Amino acid sequence: MIRMLLRVLGDEYARAMRRTVILMTITAVVEGLSYALLVPVLRALLGSTPADAVPWLVAFGAAVALYAVLRYISDLSGMRVGTTMLRGMYHRLGEHLARLPLGWYNAGRIGEVSVLAGRGLLQAMGVAAHLLAPFISALITPLTIVAVMTAVNWRMGLAALLAAPVVAAIQAWTARATVAADAERHERDQEASGRVIEFLQAQPVLRTGGRTGERFQLLDDSLLDAQRASRRTVLATLPSAVGLTLTVQAIFTGLLVLGAYLALGGSIGAAEILAILVLAARCADPLLSLSDIGGKLRGARSELARLETVLRTEPLREPHEPIQPAHHGLEFDAVTFRHGEHTVFDEVTLTLPEGQRLAVVGPSGAGKSTLLQLLARFYDVDAGAVRVGGVDVRTISTEELMARIAIVFQDVYLFDGTIEENVRLGRPDAGVAEVRAAATAARLDDVIERLPGGWAAHVGEGGALLSGGERQRVSIARALLKNAPIVLLDEVTSALDPVNEAAVHEGIQRLMAGRTVVMVAHRMRTVRRADRIVFLDGGRIVEEGSHDELLDHGGRYAEIWNISIPGVGGRRSPTPVGSAAGGQHGRVRHRAGCGPLTGGTRARSAGNEPPD
Known part of the structure; x- marks a missing residue:
């Protein structure tokens, strides 16, 4: 003893x-x-x-x-x-x-x-x-x-x-x-x-x-x-x-x-x-x-x-000589990751240049949220490498990595304090004007005006005194105040009412402006605006491309799009969903065959966009 x-x-x-x-x-x-x-x-x-x-x-x-x-x-x-x-x-x-x-x-x-x-x-x-x-x-x-x-x-x-x-x-x-x-x-x-x-x-x-x-x-x-x-x-x-x-x-x-x-x-x-x-x-x-x-x-x-x-319990190892990332691009290089006995990713490779937006879609359990967690180094990969700015995240100090990333989760936790204290978690040394500006950009000022006490109003343990949409606005204001060059979004509007969804969506658009963004979303309203979209399933990327390209391919993404937005007049693939041609066209290679997610200006047509 x-x-x-x-x-x-x-x-x-x-x-x-x-x-x-x-x-x-x-x-x-x-x-x-x-x-x-x-x-x-x-x-x-x-x-x-x-x-x-x-x-x-x-x-x-x-x-x-x-x-x-x-x-x-x-x-x-x-x-x-x-x-x-x-x-x-x-x-x-x-x-x-x-x-x-x-x-x-x-x-x-x-x-x-x-x-x-x-x-x-x-x-x-x-x-x-x-x-x-x-x-x-x-x-x-x-x-x-x-x-x-x-x-x-x-x-x-x-x-x-x-x-x-x-x-x-x-x-x-x-x-x-x-x-x-x-x-x-x-x-x-x-x-x-x-x-x-x-x-x-x-x-x-x-x-x-x-x-x-x-x-x-x-x-x-x-x-x-x-x-x-x-x-x-x-x-x-x-x-x-x-x-x-x-x-x-x-x-x-x-x-x-x-x-x-x-x-x-x-x-x-x-x-x-x-x-x-x-x-x-x-x-x-x-x-x-x-x-x-x-x-x-x-x-x-x-x-x-x-x-x-x-x-x-073994903590994450800190590098003895940390390396500073050269830019804000993201890369998965033949990443294999296992959670217990389950293989979540099997040699997945993709690249997102700085300043572009990547949307990640797929069925439940495909590893969408895990992809974000690996980027933020919640876990270390079993094989391959996750890179930020061309540098393996394992060679970047945790403090430096977290300073470059702002994360907005679907489930937001707020500390039992005031709204201002929770927003300031994004950057504690921010001035009053910066905090107010971040709140306005996140449409949080509407909430503050309604609450007795305004900025001094307490949110309760876990934010229990606020609604889900109001907590989400606090989270976005926090991310805006942090002003990180990389933004990770995890289905932030999937459970909100239309009013809160519209407010949160507006705040997200301001948060994403000019930043490298990886978003996990089920709402096509957000997905279609991405520069590139990847469809995860079975631990692999089965489809990759822009919104219009994936609709033309007629694969899994097109199927979900047509189911999600019936009667909009969206363009459907001439190839039947699930056919050999459509499936083969939508699949990409996973080791060295998946090129950078570059891609130019996104083509839009009113016929294949959902109403906002």
Whole structure:
């Protein structure tokens, strides 16, 4: 346990932790040695001259006072080390999380880290402050007392020493027996917490369905599972608690019988017997507390193991000598990327010159959003290279790469602060006039005028006090304020009402002006304005070209266009959709055969554009 704690802490905090452990060990030894003075005290009190006990009583009082001072210093050191470690581990965990690939964060991981950063870290770092001193005392003090007993009478000391391997065996058995139960209880508790949140979030659905009087079966099942897991944990620890109690009582009884036998035989005096029994009784309390302390330490050890797992997660490697991109063009060079066992991209190659717009379309699960994530280096590719400005993103510092990219996601997260604070995240040092200009360009000023408090209006956690379209406008204003030369858009208007869509669309047009843009979209209104369009499917680019070129090809893109915009009079391909000619014409090579996405002025005709 202590080795794992020192390993997780690192050299910076491990040194202070070692000093605290040594101080607590010395304190426990002094406590045990102070009880040794009871032997001469009792011997004098039961002898012919009880006054001889006075010096020993003074020595005993001094020893107890020394122990009290050491205990105060060691406990204070434990509290200081615990609070210092807690603060340090929060910083270390935060810095490590900031360096992990953004793709590492999924819904399950976010919940796990939030629990770990809250209750888990407090429990793990609370070891030094609350558990370490009693644990060391429960181990070292009884051993010191046994050594004193051995010095008084080796037979009694040897008999007391027999308890040590039995107690150690019970503790080891308990640890093995409760590992599976503790892991199951942790898993069930997390599931039950998730179900409680789900039950609260599902209230509108349950009430509109007329099921307000019914119990939520999934929640009931998860709570019952958590109850059963807790019961199994208690049953797993019960034998050890009972066994430890019986062992301690049995050893004490054995010492009593052995002492009576030795006293009757004249091998030891009554004063020594009484002193040894007092010492044995003093051993019992810390030994019996081992069961409770051990359970708490096992819980802290589990949290430490989870913390260590997170800290051992390999972060994105920063280049030793970062390279500055020469321009703002983008390139995929024979990129292969796997997510688990699934191959998302298989040797995909494409190039987007600086200042042009690329639209990415395709069926769900084709990897459209992943393409954007690879450009922003949320993940590193398994083969090939992703380049920005002709430079592999792995050789660009994260700070430099993020400074060149503005990302607008479909799901926007806002911090629980004011609208102005959320917009300023794009560029914290921006002036007031720049912030206002970005808001106007994103059509956010309309929202601000309606809100009580204006710019000082709070948006709530996650932006809960704003609508989806209003949150999206804040996100676009943030991107405009950042003024990055590369813009990545991920289906930003797919779930908006017509009014908000029009406002957001206007803001996006201003955001894209003069920049290198890669957009993932289902709305053809945005896609058709791109300089080039790629159709992803099955981990490959199956079609590539301008809007008009892809309509002429009559492939998958033309099929989606005609389905999305019925009755507009759009130009359809003379070749039937899905025919061999159309499919072959639309497919491009994926290794070296896919040339740059250059392409000149886009031809437009009213017959094949959807109404705005």
